[in-house]
Amino acid sequence: MTIVAARRYANGKVHDLPIVLDGTPHSGPGGLFSGNAFDWIGLCEPSAAEMDLIRRQYGLHPLAVEDALNPRQLPKVDVYGKQLFVVARTAALGQGEEIVYGQTAFFLGKDFIISVRFGSNRAHTDLRRDLEADAERLSEGPDYVLHAVLDFIVDGYLPIADALEDVAQAIEESAIDAFPEPDTIRRIFRLRRQLRRYERVIGPMEEMVERLAQADLPTIDPSARIWFRDVLDHVRRAMARMRGLKETLAAIVETASLLEQHRQGEMTRQLAAWAAILAVPTAIAGIYGMNFDYIPELKWHYGYFFVWMLILGVCGGLFLRFRRIGWL
Structure with a gap:
């Protein structure tokens, strides 16, 4: 049996009472453990046979058990009679910048x-120890434990946002100084693809927690809704950061393209200006290079110097003009 922990709590205290999971119908703590007593069982990747026990x-619903064994469910809340079935998705950074997803299902x-x-x-061992140290909160029952684990899961989203924001920054x-290299562009598109998947997988967490915070659900005490509203606020902040990060990556490509177009425009203007300047001596030299006997000033003693003064004068005038309008 892949049980991480199986304990019984009564009035916020931990009782060293073994819980035998053998398929015997559960009749409640009862007896010595009546009142606020409840069981908290943590399973990690159980088999179908173990889940059947x-x-x-x-007395879990078969459809809920089937969903719990499918690690590709989206976050949701289902009601089965007097029981509640909740699916939450976990997320963490794997190798490189890939986001790795997991699933935690709850039967309440x-x-x-x-x-x-x-x-x-991210096991719940430390969280369970912290909760067991706070007898007052733990005595509030299973709904408070559900809130604590959901809050623990949502807090795991923050390191992802921190790491990816550093990458985006x-x-x-670097994109301000020069247009991104092809490897950087591919990296940007990989990150955007990761963020789109994140929004698709983790996005429903917001709706799921909102239902826990606002709807009238079995096993959720109305006084516990304020705790779920706190988790909802954390989910919304995490989603807002990731959506902002996706917009930042899109803006990087757009801004880099605009800067590159500006740089290319400046280069084009410079080349056009020098081409116009060089066209003057080329045109004059081409005219005087023609094989005609009667070309103006061809026999003039100062014709050579006049042509050079004409070339330098026109080219100098064009240079100053282009310099004044910012092309050179």
């Missing part, structure tokens, strides 16, 4: 919470 013991009843984690290396600064 959990399903039979806690009045006296239990079961988390099923796939594809995420470095690319943006």
